[in-house]
Amino acid sequence: MQINKLEDISAEHINKVVKMVVLISDINIKTARNGKKYADIIIQDNTKMMEAKYWDYEENQDIFQDLNENKIVEIEAIVGEYNGQLQITIRKIEKVSDNHSIKDFIPTSDWDVEVLEKGLKYYYNKIESAHMRELIDKMIFTEDFYKDFFVYPAARKVHHNYYHGLIQHTLEVLKFAYTVATTKRLTQRQIDRLIVMTMLHDWGKILEYKALPQVGTTDEGIMLGHIFMGSHHTLNNINEIEGFPQEDKLVILNGILGHHGFLEFGSPVLPKTVEAQILHQADKMSGDVESILSFIKEDSNDGESFTGKLWNMGTEYYKK
Ligand SMILES: [Fe+2]
Ligand SMILES: [Fe+2]
Numbered sequence: 001m002q003i004n005k006l007e008d009i010s011a012e013h014i015n016k017v018v019k020m021v022v023l024i025s026d027i028n029i030k031t032a033r034n035g036k037k038y039a040d041i042i043i044q045d046n047t048k049m050m051e052a053k054y055w056d057y058e059e060n061q062d063i064f065q066d067l068n069e070n071k072i073v074e075i076e077a078i079v080g081e082y083n084g085q086l087q088i089t090i091r092k093i094e095k096v097s098d099n100h101s102i103k104d105f106i107p108t109s110d111w112d113v114e115v116l117e118k119g120l121k122y123y124y125n126k127i128e129s130a131h132m133r134e135l136i137d138k139m140i141f142t143e144d145f146y147k148d149f150f151v152y153p154a155a156r157k158v159h160h161n162y163y164h165g166l167i168q169h170t171l172e173v174l175k176f177a178y179t180v181a182t183t184k185r186l187t188q189r190q191i192d193r194l195i196v197m198t199m200l201h202d203w204g205k206i207l208e209y210k211a212l213p214q215v216g217t218t219d220e221g222i223m224l225g226h227i228f229m230g231s232h233h234t235l236n237n238i239n240e241i242e243g244f245p246q247e248d249k250l251v252i253l254n255g256i257l258g259h260h261g262f263l264e265f266g267s268p269v270l271p272k273t274v275e276a277q278i279l280h281q282a283d284k285m286s287g288d289v290e291s292i293l294s295f296i297k298e299d300s301n302d303g304e305s306f307t308g309k310l311w312n313m314g315t316e317y318y319k320k
Helices: 058-067 113-124 132-140 146-151 165-183 186-201 219-239 246-259 274-298
Strands: 015-032 037-044 049-054 072-082 085-095 306-310 317-318
Touching: 015 165, 037 058, 037 146, 058 085, 072 306, 085 165, 085 219, 085 306, 113 146, 113 165, 113 186, 132 219, 132 246, 165 274, 219 306, 246 274, 274 317
Parallel strands: 049 085
Antiparallel strands: 015 037, 015 072, 037 049, 072 085, 306 317
16 A cells, blocks of 8 residues: 555554655664564654664665665555554665655745744844854855755754754744843843854754755764864854954853753753853753654554653653
């Protein structure tokens, strides 16, 4: 049975063989209890992301070597159920030859691109100091990075993992952070610093993730991560701006380095200013809320009141 979109798969397909074209977004090779290697695969299209198992990995490893950059494939699979969730067991994987648009396989932000652009400009115009504007000009409003900044996803899983995800996430964090800053009456200098560190906090993701249509993490992303790369590029650009005040430099860099909030979540230093703490909490708010909303949306178990457990939040969610 041919399936058009992953969201169309439902309980009525259980124990049936289905065929569909999907993007493989992640492959993890694991060893089963009997010592045999198998592949844990994440498949997706622009409607949904699903887990799938491929038990015949050992016999067919060459298929995976063959996939390289282009991971759009046709699969034949059996739909099953495990712990109340639909599960896909792949029987056959084949490369597809005709040209598919990557947009059919990557969910796109439901915010209008124009709205996203206008929003970014709106907060840019709130920056009053010339040297901080210049930093944003060099890192975002420049031919080298503008396009990437607009199309990249903000994550591979969990939150904002879609086309335009990075800019949508950045804009959300700007909105939350700016509301706190004006409610608590921060000074203009603090507001300038907060806007700049917020715009740049996840900038390193355009180097951490591979350029679409590829999926996955770059070598430098794995080795260095977005927190270091974002801070590193920010420092290099600041050093090119004449007369950039040392205090602003330290505050902005600390904001980027500290935005995960805790050492155990990957930040090498804690947020050391009120601006950095606001950024961290606004960032967490944007990511957490998005992950809950998309988890509920993707939940396939219509008969239940609760979703399964959302691992990053440590609990299940009520759906009614
Ligand atoms: Fe981050
Ligand atoms: Fe973020």
